Amino acid sequence: MVDIQEAIEETQQARSRYQIIRFVLGQHDTSEMQFYQLCLELGSLRGKIRMVENQMKQAEVKIKRLLAEGDELSDLEAEEAEIGLEQTRLALIGAYREMAVLEDLFNTCTHYTRDEIEHAQPEYWEKRMTRQTNLQIMAGNVGWAQLDAMGQVGLLDELVEERAAQLAVGATVELTEG
Secondary structure (H helix, E strand, O other): OOOOHHHHHHOOOOOHHHHHHHHHHHHOOOHHHHHHHHHHHHHHHHHHHHHHHHHHHHHHHHHHHHHOOOOOHHHHHHHHHHHHHHHHHHHHHHHHHHHHHHHHHHOOOOOHHHHHHHOOHHHHHHHHHHHEEEHHHHHOOOOHHHHHHHHHOOHHHHHHHHHHHHHHHHHHHHHOOO
């Protein structure tokens, strides 16, 4: 039977593989931008892990110094620092697990250069704006900011022309049937 501490350690990981694939990387509409996001996540987590490892070393030194002082207040401060160190150690277990997921995804995906990512931007933004607009249409409201963004990526004018043509056909049908 697993005890509470073992269960706590076993479950450490802020984001599951599923969450990373579906919500962190999957929020992007092209493989180039998914790779870019993956690299951002790797860089950020790598830096955080290094920082936390350094903070843990500092905490260990602080605990030794406090215990060496030998008075009751210093002993209590050392105990508090040890509790904080244990909490940090648990978080680091999760960070290492998440890093392993990110590294596995990196090792199994197609890699892109900065230039390839840059050249894929028009396709990315067209797909993203179209997806977002379709979702807003399904929700019953396309806001002005979304329409403005569609215009900025060159999609709005064509849609306005298509809608005007549809309305013209509809008006012609009404006139001829009426």
